[in-house]
Amino acid sequence: MNPSLALESAERKPSWLGRLFSGRHLVIALPFGFLLLFFLLPFLIVAKISVSEMEIVSFKDLLTYQDGVLSISLKFSNYLFLLQDSLYVRTYLASLQYAAATTVLCLFIGYPFAYFMARAKSSLQPALLMLVMLPFWTSFLIRVYAWRGLLTEGGWVADAIVGLGLDQLLLAMGLISSPGKLMHTPFSLVLGMTYTYLPFMILPLYGNLAKMDLRLLEAASDLGATPWVAFWKVTVPLSKAGIIAGSMLVFIPCVGEYVIPELLGGPETLMIGRVLWDEFFSNNDWPMASSVAVVMVLLILLPLALFNKYQAQAQERR
Amino acid sequence: MTELSAQRATPVSAPSTAFVQVQNVVKDFNGFKAVNNVSVEIAKGEIFALLGSSGCGKSTLLRMLAGFEVPSSGRILLGGKNLAEMPAYRRPMNMMFQSYALFPHLTVWENIAFGLQREGQPREQIQQRVEAMLNLVQLSKFAQRKPHQLSGGQQQRVALARSLAKQPLLLLLDEPLGALDKKLREETQIELVNIIESVGVTCVMVTHDQEEAMTMAGRIAVMSEGRFLQVGAPGEVYENPATRFVADFIGNVNLMDGKLTVDEVDHCEVQCPDCVHYVGHGITGTLGMAVSVAVRPEKVRLSRDKPEGRYNQVQGKVKERSYFGGFSIYHLQLPSGTIVKSTQANTQRHQDDNFTWGDEVWAHWSDSAQVVLPP
Numbered sequence: 001m002n003p004s005l006a007l008e009s010a011e012r013k014p015s016w017l018g019r020l021f022s023g024r025h026l027v028i029a030l031p032f033g034f035l036l037l038f039f040l041l042p043f044l045i046v047a048k049i050s051v052s053e054m055e056i057v058s059f060k061d062l063l064t065y066q067d068g069v070l071s072i073s074l075k076f077s078n079y080l081f082l083l084q085d086s087l088y089v090r091t092y093l094a095s096l097q098y099a100a101a102t103t104v105l106c107l108f109i110g111y112p113f114a115y116f117m118a119r120a121k122s123s124l125q126p127a128l129l130m131l132v133m134l135p136f137w138t139s140f141l142i143r144v145y146a147w148r149g150l151l152t153e154g155g156w157v158a159d160a161i162v163g164l165g166l167d168q169l170l171l172a173m174g175l176i177s178s179p180g181k182l183m184h185t186p187f188s189l190v191l192g193m194t195y196t197y198l199p200f201m202i203l204p205l206y207g208n209l210a211k212m213d214l215r216l217l218e219a220a221s222d223l224g225a226t227p228w229v230a231f232w233k234v235t236v237p238l239s240k241a242g243i244i245a246g247s248m249l250v251f252i253p254c255v256g257e258y259v260i261p262e263l264l265g266g267p268e269t270l271m272i273g274r275v276l277w278d279e280f281f282s283n284n285d286w287p288m289a290s291s292v293a294v295v296m297v298l299l300i301l302l303p304l305a306l307f308n309k310y311q312a313q314a315q316e317r318r
Numbered sequence: 319m320t321e322l323s324a325q326r327a328t329p330v331s332a333p334s335t336a337f338v339q340v341q342n343v344v345k346d347f348n349g350f351k352a353v354n355n356v357s358v359e360i361a362k363g364e365i366f367a368l369l370g371s372s373g374c375g376k377s378t379l380l381r382m383l384a385g386f387e388v389p390s391s392g393r394i395l396l397g398g399k400n401l402a403e404m405p406a407y408r409r410p411m412n413m414m415f416q417s418y419a420l421f422p423h424l425t426v427w428e429n430i431a432f433g434l435q436r437e438g439q440p441r442e443q444i445q446q447r448v449e450a451m452l453n454l455v456q457l458s459k460f461a462q463r464k465p466h467q468l469s470g471g472q473q474q475r476v477a478l479a480r481s482l483a484k485q486p487l488l489l490l491l492d493e494p495l496g497a498l499d500k501k502l503r504e505e506t507q508i509e510l511v512n513i514i515e516s517v518g519v520t521c522v523m524v525t526h527d528q529e530e531a532m533t534m535a536g537r538i539a540v541m542s543e544g545r546f547l548q549v550g551a552p553g554e555v556y557e558n559p560a561t562r563f564v565a566d567f568i569g570n571v572n573l574m575d576g577k578l579t580v581d582e583v584d585h586c587e588v589q590c591p592d593c594v595h596y597v598g599h600g601i602t603g604t605l606g607m608a609v610s611v612a613v614r615p616e617k618v619r620l621s622r623d624k625p626e627g628r629y630n631q632v633q634g635k636v637k638e639r640s641y642f643g644g645f646s647i648y649h650l651q652l653p654s655g656t657i658v659k660s661t662q663a664n665t666q667r668h669q670d671d672n673f674t675w676g677d678e679v680w681a682h683w684s685d686s687a688q689v690v691l692p693p
Contacts, residue, residue, distance in 0.1 A: 219419040223433035
């Protein structure tokens with residue numbers, strides 16, 4: 001057989017079906033299918049329930065066809081109720097607020113950490129990275145429980161804070177409501193969330209800062225920038241993608257956080273995750289609970305969409 | 319054996335006014351002397367090149383000038399002032415980095431303005447200066463572009479504009495054309511020199527490319543293993559290399575080892591296995607000492623017939639012929655096995671009597687073509 005002919009036949013385009021099941025598509029299709037099945041589909045079901053009328057054991061159909069009339073009944077009263085009842089609005093705002101406070105704290109603690117990790121001797125970096133990931137070896141639940149022990153009266157962190165008089169400062173900042181009592185306050189909640197989510201801030205920041213071209217700092221220095229100015233004018237702007245990625249990774253799960261407010265928070269730190277639980281399992285009002293969930297997802301989706309847009313721009317720039 | 323180089327007509331004239339003074343500078347990296355006791359004086363307005371292969375210490379020396387490295391010992395003075403205690407961000411000099419190190423998050427305009435803004439100059443003044451710089455490098459149209467939207471040559475010009483914006487007393491160039499392709503490099507060499515000279519700034523450049531050093535610099539320092547082997551004007555370094563290393567490093571050369579047999583005031587003779595060299599000037603040496611004779615290939619002529627006399631000629635067989643367009647390089651194999659290279663300009667479009675593989679030909683050179691070097 002003529003070798004060139006053999007080559008030609010090998011290069012013939014595979015069929016439509018063949019291409020769909022080629023290795024590359026399969027690799028993408030598997031996680032994509034998983035998310036479709038276990039995230040998008042359930043979410044659509046939740047969205048459907050949120051606009052359904054509740055009957056005794058089931059929901060009314062959204063579409064009914066009777067006597068040649070197709071009628072769609074969408075019940076939006078739950079959403080209207082959400083907007084009118086100040087409890088929901090306040091809880092949403094509180095969730096956003098605690099998530100934002102946690103994000104800012106994580107950024108302030110995580111950035112210097114990631115910075116020095118990225119600038120440390122390269123032989124030391126794997127060990128430092130290990131230290132950041134070490135907490136993951138213990139269950140998240142156990143670590144949050146441990147904070148209860150540390151923060152209740154008699155716990156040594158609580159004793160240290162009270163001993164140093166820092167509880168007066170927290171009281172003045174409105175983070176606790178009575179001196180000496182640290183548990184079940186905004187303070188313990190934000191502390192717990194910051195502790196838990198700090199690695200998610202550090203890792204993307206480290207990845208970003210470690211990649212930075214250090215000659216740019218020399219160039220800045222050469223042009224008359226002191227190390228401090230070079231940091232703000234060069235390092236920080238260049239790590240913007242890392243800051244945004246880390247902030248998203250902390251902020252988004254914090255908004256819907258349920259376990260930490262349940263264990264470390266108190267009656268004053270009602271977050272939306274808790275409300276969601278109550279609607280589903282205490283009130284058994286599934287349409288209402290579903291609409292609470294839909295609004296929460298939309299609230300989180302907005303910053304995520306902005307993040308994606310920024311990422312796309314950054315990709316384009318490269 | 320430096321006496322051998324006494325044959326040189328005049329030593330390199332020391333610059334009349336020393337602007338940059340490098341005095342016995344040593345840089346020791348944990349026992350490895352990257353720069354080993356280097357001294358040089360550079361005059362105001364001069365373009366000075368540090369030439370050497372990678373790892374010879376040229377970049378370390380440049381980084382010490384810029385202030386990114388601290389000398390282990392020795393002093394660096396600029397205009398008579400010791401720079402030792404001065405951090406990089408205070409030094410009145412700017413550097414054009416290898417592959418430019420432009421700030422990727424800033425536009426061309428902001429890149430050039432960066433240094434001026436650090437000085438806290440008023441807005442209007444910065445605006446004027448940046449525009450003047452953009453005009454100088456002909457990039458006014460690209461002011462709002464980001465570096466990644468520019469070609470390599472344009473990025474190089476932005477880097478130059480950025481390093482000239484603050485009107486530095488000393489301009490440092492680290493492999494200024496290393497990232498450009500050959501054709502663009504040749505064009506840019508001349509353009510770069512013109513810009514530097516129009517600004518009148520003193521310039522120290524680092525390069526591993528001898529052509530770049532020779533076209534751009536007024537003086538060249540050839541470096542190897544942390545030391546200066548020779549400092550001089552390009553023609554000086556090329557025609558009067560001080561050592562075998564320099565002769566071999568700069569350009570192409572035929573090196574023949576032999577013994578000094580005659581040494582008079584006006585000439586000397588060197589006996590080599592393949593021929594006797596008659597050199598048209600005397601040297602300082604003792605009879606019988608081992609020496610090397612260096613002859614550049616373009617000074618070696620070829621002929622089919624035996625030239626007159628008995629000196630400065632060898633017979634050999636054409637072993638290789640490389641055609642370069644403008645010229646051809648012939649490799650002759652001598653009876654002893656030594657290869658002699660000769661460059662012949664292709665002055666005619668059709669040359670009938672071209673030498674070809676296997677031809678027995680004579681190579682000869684004049685008595686002023688050779689340089690006698692320590693072996």
